[in-house]
Every structure is written in structure tokens, then in C-alpha cells.
Amino acid sequence: MRFGLIDTPLFIAFGGFLFGIFQFGKLKHWERLILLVLLLNVVVDLIAIRLTVLNKQTVFCYNIYVPIEFLIMLLVYYLYLKPGKTRRMLVYVIPLVVLYAVFNGLFLQDINNEFASYTFFIGGFIIALFSYLIWKQEVQEKDIDSRNIILWFSAANFLYFIITIPALSANNWLVVHDTDKALPVQIINVVMYGIFSIIISLGFIWHQKGTI
Numbered sequence: 001m002r003f004g005l006i007d008t009p010l011f012i013a014f015g016g017f018l019f020g021i022f023q024f025g026k027l028k029h030w031e032r033l034i035l036l037v038l039l040l041n042v043v044v045d046l047i048a049i050r051l052t053v054l055n056k057q058t059v060f061c062y063n064i065y066v067p068i069e070f071l072i073m074l075l076v077y078y079l080y081l082k083p084g085k086t087r088r089m090l091v092y093v094i095p096l097v098v099l100y101a102v103f104n105g106l107f108l109q110d111i112n113n114e115f116a117s118y119t120f121f122i123g124g125f126i127i128a129l130f131s132y133l134i135w136k137q138e139v140q141e142k143d144i145d146s147r148n149i150i151l152w153f154s155a156a157n158f159l160y161f162i163i164t165i166p167a168l169s170a171n172n173w174l175v176v177h178d179t180d181k182a183l184p185v186q187i188i189n190v191v192m193y194g195i196f197s198i199i200i201s202l203g204f205i206w207h208q209k210g211t212i
Contacts, residue, residue: 009194010045013038016201023207030079031207033072034153038200040069041193063111063119067101070123073157077130080150086133093130097123117168124161131158152203160196164189 020027020035027035044065048058074094081087101119105111108118131154138144138151145151167188 009190009197010042010049012194012197012201013041013045016197016204017042019201019204023204028079030076031149033076033079034149034200034203037069037072037076038197040065040072041197057113059115060112063105063116066116066120067098067123070097070101070119070127073127074130076150076153077134080134081137086130086137090130093126097126115168120168121165124165128158128161128165131155131161146206149200149203149207152199152206156196156199156203159199160192164192167192 017035017038020031020038024032024035044061047061051058051061071094074090074097078087078090078094081090100122101116104116104119109116134150134154135158138148
């Protein structure tokens with residue numbers, strides 16, 4: 001299996017996963033779910049690389065994974081939050097996101113041949129929103145601690161989706177109207193995936209300092 005520069009985020013995600021594994025016994029349930037997100041990202045990327053080598057479509061495996069990833073991310077927030085308005089909102093939001101992903105795959109977009117952008121845009125916006133609410137809560141409660149992985153995780157999610165959603169929207173338009181400019185936009189997604197993985201990896205590093 002061959003790797004290129006574009007696969008760098010995969011190795012960063014794997015590095016973050018290893019940092020987390022060293023602390024696994026001390027991690028809370030929701031922190032282990034963050035670790036699972038990194039692991040699944042690596043596994044899905046490896047499958048996609050293998051499919052590319054075999055000259056097969058990779059979009060299907062990402063379309064299957066994205067709703068699963070969104071579900072895990074929202075569960076992280078649900079398990080972390082204390083009982084309150086934001087947590088109650090997630091009780092309704094989580095099943096709605098899953099149901100919409102299924103509906104989109106069955107009736108709106110051909111998930112075998114087309115990236116499920118509707119699911120990505122709607123789910124990504126919701127995750128960015130709850131990431132912001134998490135940070136707002138921590139600031140209001142004056143509970144900013146660099147050893148708290150949720151701050152790193154929510155920051156990574158917010159930055160990733162707030163940039164990749166408009167970038168992928170532009171990419172969808174450019175693929176149809178100006179394919180020469182589509183590749184640079186796709187690179188933005190790769191760069192943001194790398195930044196996403198770096199931020200979460202730093203979260204596990206700082207968390208380890210607090211658990212020694």
C-alpha cells in the first residue's frame with residue numbers, strides 16, 4: 001500500500017490514537033469515544049487508500065462512515081454535559097441526524113456514487129453549533145482547563161466544520177463548472193483534517209500531563 005503527502009493527516013490521527021491508548025485505563029467513557037473517532041478515521045482512510053489502489057470507488061465507505069462519526073461525536077457531547085437544556089436538545093437532535101442520514105441515502109443522494117454532502121452539511125453544522133455551546137458553557141462556568149479533552153475536541157470540530165462546509169460547497173459547484181479549481185478546494189479539506197487530528201492529539205498529550 002502506497003502513501004503520499006496527502007495521507008499525512010492519517011498518520012497524525014494514528015499518532016493521536018496512540019497517545020490516547022497509553023492513557024486508556026484512566027479515560028472516561030466519553031474520552032474513549034473520542035479515541036474511537038480517531039481510530040475509525042484511520043481505518044476508513046486505509047480502506048479508501050486500498051480501494052483507490054484497486055481503482056474502485058471510495059465515496060461509499062465515507063458515506064457509510066460520516067453518519068456513524070457524527071453519532072459518536074454527538075454522544076461525546078451528550079455524555080459530557082450535565083443535565084440541562086443543551087443536553088436535552090441532544091436527546092432529540094441525535095436520532096434526527098441519524099434518521100436524516102438514512103433518508104438522504106435512500107431518497108435524495110446516490111451514496112454509491114456521490115458524496116452525501118447534504119448529510120455532511122447539516123450534521124457538520126449541528127456539531128459545530130454544539131461545539132460552540134460546549135465552549136460557551138465552559139467559559140461561563142470559568143472551567144477552562146487545558147487538561148480537559150472536551151475543549152480540544154470541540155475546538156477541533158468547530159474549526160473543521162466551519163471551514164470545510166463552505167469549502168466542500170464550493171467544491172461541489174466547481175466539479176460541475178470548473179474542475180481545474182476543484183483540486184485546491186479539496187486540499188483545504190485535507191489540511192483541515194490534519195489540523196483536526198493535531199488539535200485532538202494535543203488534547204491527549206495535555207491530558208496525560210494531568211494524569212501522571
